[in-house]
Amino acid sequence: MRGQWQHLWQNKAGNFGIMTALLMVPLLGVAGLAIDFSNAMSVRTQLFAAADAAAVGALAEKSSGVAAAMTMGDGTVSIAEADAKNLFFAQNTVALQQDDVNVDVSVSKTGSTLQSRVNFSAVVPTTFLRILGKDSIDISGTATSQNQTATYMDFYILVDNTPSMGVGATPSDIATMESHTPDSCAFACHETGQNAGKDYYTLAQQLHVTTRIDVVREATQALTQTAVSNRVTPDQFRMAVYTFGTSADDDQLKTVSDLSTDMNQVSSNTTGVQLMTILQQNYKNDALTSFDNALTQLNTTISAAGQGTGPSDRQKILFFVTDGVGDSPKTNCTEPLSGANRCQEPIDTSFCTPLKNRNVKIAILYTTYLPLPQDGWYNEWISPFQSQIGKRLQSCASAGLYFEVSPSQGISDAMNALFLKVLQTPRLTG
Structure with missing residues (x-):
């Protein structure tokens, strides 16, 4: 009997089951x-x-x-x-x-x-x-x-409506005008004098020719709807529209639409953007496109620029649509003078600087000045600096806010793209 108890005591075969039972709770705890x-x-x-x-x-x-x-x-x-x-x-x-x-x-x-x-x-x-x-x-x-928060902005849209904007909008429009005018003129000059005899603007309308000013007018109206689509509050954006004047006898900055948040009213007013009228060819030596005067007057028209944080602290943007060729009476011309003081030149960027110094952003849409190889005036006075037109405009524009487009590429789409690019630029900081 003593030996049997000693054998049972020394037998370890059942320890696994006992140990498993003892470890079951902590093992389940760890797994759990x-x-x-x-x-x-x-x-x-x-x-x-x-x-x-x-x-x-x-x-x-x-x-x-x-x-x-x-x-x-x-x-x-x-x-x-x-x-x-x-x-x-x-x-x-x-x-x-x-x-x-x-x-x-x-x-x-x-x-x-x-x-x-x-x-x-x-x-x-x-x-x-x-x-x-x-x-x-x-x-x-x-x-x-x-x-x-979204940026509050005021847009001052300057539309070049001077006689050169009466050129056909596309090569096809230009060809149509040249083939229907006795002097093969591509420009739909809006002559109103009794002895003018060449109101090619009316002729262009009769021929259903689209001129550059027509395209720009429609694109400006479309831009008001882009503003509506992208604003967060009804008063986030304000717009004003200006031209270079209604006639050659009133070639001063002309307010077409006052600064307003009512985009429908701005669009309606923009219908009034028409080609500048002249009495007859060579009236005032055709020197009717003064970028210098327009930019100088806008510098006094545009109020102090803010950071865009609220309705009383608005960023200021000059939105300039132009073919880029200035033509005005001045002696300090960057190109050779025609006659005593007729200056035909790309934009003089020194007149952009005062606006930039006041933190006014300048966004420029360059509607490409199309070559007119059959026009003697173009060949003599514009062709020599044709390659500089876009470069000067880009230099005038604020960084990243320059866009070039030919009329056949879609000026309205280009204006919308430039507008959206302005919205995406960083807010000004003082």
Whole structure:
């Protein structure tokens, strides 16, 4: 009997089962820890995605929160906070089905900067960790976003309506005019004198020829609708439209439409953009395109430029549409004079500098001056500096705000593209 008890005592064959039984609880706890924490992290990832969407969406460019922020000073943007909460809980995620998901949102404006912060927390029930007495896992996180309020801008649109803008808009239009005029003239000069005898502008209309001024007028009207489509608030953009004058006897800066937020009214007023009239050919030596005078007058017309942070702090943009050839009486010409003082030249960039020095942005759309090889005047006076026209205009324009387009490429599309480019440029800082 004594030997049998000693044998049983020394027998270790059953220890594995005993040890397994003893280790079962901690083994299940470790396995449950991995599973339950993995589930908690998955829920946290989903909630982070919802928080990111809420933080960014509350500051979306055309959101109601941003629109409200543009009309207020510094402080809490309550409507944006409500939007963020709605966006958070609108996410289609299993995580939001948890009973204990809490979210706290703050959206504030300081200067022109909008800051959103979305804090979330949740209690995720466990399964396996209950064995160890752990019924839930707490998770939390924070998502932030920052944006600038949309920029308030005033656009001063200067449309070149001088006689050279009466040229046919396309090579086909030019050919039509040349073939229907006794002197093969490509220009639809708008002569109104009793002895003029060559009102080619009326002839162009009868021939259904599109002139460059026609295209630019329509493109300017279309631009007002682009402004409407891209504004966040009704008063974000204001526009004014100017020309070089209605007639050769009134060749001064002409206001076609006063500065206004009413884009429909601006568009309607722009119908009045017509080719400058002249009494007869060579009236005033045809020197009727003074970029120098127009830019000088606009420098006094355009009020002080701001940073664009609000209705009383607007950026100022001169939006200049031109074929780039100046023709005016002056002696300090950058090209050889025709006669005593007729100066035909690319734009003199020294008249752009005063505007830039006042932080006025200059956006220039160059409607390519098409060569006129059959025109003796062009060959003698314009052709020698043809290659410099675009370069001078680009030098006059603010960085990145120069665009060249031929009429056949679509002036309206080009104006819209340049307008959108202005909107995307960084806000001025003092």
